[in-house]
Amino acid sequence: MIDKKIWHEKLHRHIGQYFLIDKMLYKEKNKYHDIKIFYNTVMGKIMTIDDIVQTTEKDEFIYHEMLTHVPIFSHGFIKDVLIIGGGDGGVLREICKHKNVNNITMVEIDMSIINLCKKYFPSHSNGAYDDSRLQLIIDDGLNFIKNTNKKFDLIISDCTDPVGSGKSLFFSDFYLNCQKNLKKNGIFVAQNGTSFFQKNEIISTYKNLTKYFHDTTFYQATIPTYYGGTMMFAWGSDNIELRLIDLKKLKSRIKKTKLIFNYYNPQIHISSFYLPQYIINTLDKS
Incomplete structure (x- = not known):
């Protein structure tokens, strides 16, 4: 019998990871999600949704640094940002650091996620929900992007994995409507799972994004929490020059902001677009 104090992730059928629950802080199943928040000595507070x-x-x-700063510094002139998902507030926190951003629209399907993260993960948002530039909308991400008349310089899809309420944010219809609601030179980015164990998701996303964007690829970061190690971020734009920014210009843009990071830096930015050969081979065959 499995020790009740051990939590096992259920993202992958035949392989996975576990965490020792030192203290269960919250547990509830609502109409959108099965949510658990617990404390682990090594990783601190952990939030799981649908056992992921x-x-x-x-x-x-x-x-949060990689999902946010890579597109913002690649573009250089981001004014209007849309976050789809991101209820923990981490992406919002990082965007709010950029004083040149004028408007931030955030669409989250489940208000309880926002409230829970304010309570249990206050450093994630770090007061960003009080930023005057923010318009918070409680709605389904696909429904919003299909019906809004707003245009954005940057759309960030910070969604769950393609199960449950997050599944619609991995379909072709979602990517089509994101492309339609980007301004000229706009950028779309999204979390896209770990490259080694979620190749099918990468292939599916790549096929769908290439229908609507001239420049479609992925960039990556090593994040211990996500089983498989290397997290992939999808990238879509109609201007390939944004992704091919040179190191000198990138350093200049970052220096002007005087921002301090814990992971992101100019070299990490440039190198994150260099993908492992097995991913390149996979995309070439798709």
Whole structure:
């Protein structure tokens, strides 16, 4: 019999990871999600949704810095941002650091996620929900993007894995509507799972994004929490020059902001687009 104090992730059928629950802090199943929040000595507070790790106190900064700063510094002139998902507030926190951003629209399907993360993960948002530039909308991400008349310089899909309520944010219809609602030179990015164990998701995303964007690829970061190690981020834009920014220009843009990071830096930015050969081979065959 499995020790009740051990939590096992259920993302993969035949392989996975476990965490020792030192203290269960919250547990509830609502109409959208099965949510658990517990404390682990190594990773701090951990939130799981539908028995899949979403975020931890210990290494969240890697995920949120890479999902946010790579597109913002690649573009250089981001004014209007849309976040789809991201209820833990980490992406919002990082965007709010950029003073040149004028408007932030955030669409989250489940208000309880926001409230729970404010309570149990306050450093994730770090007061960002009080930023005057934020418009918070409680809605399904696909429904919003299909019906909005707003245009954005950057759309970030910070969604769960393609199960349950997050499944619709991996379909062709979602990517089509994101492309339609980007301004000229706009960028779309999204979390896309770990490369080694979720190749099928990478293939599916690549096929769908290439229908609507001239420049489609992935970039990566090593994040311990997500089983498989290397997290992939999808990238879509109609201007390939944004992704091919040179190191000198990138350093200049970052220096002007005077921002301090824990993971992201100019060299990490450039190198994150260099993919392992097995991923390149997979995409070439798709």
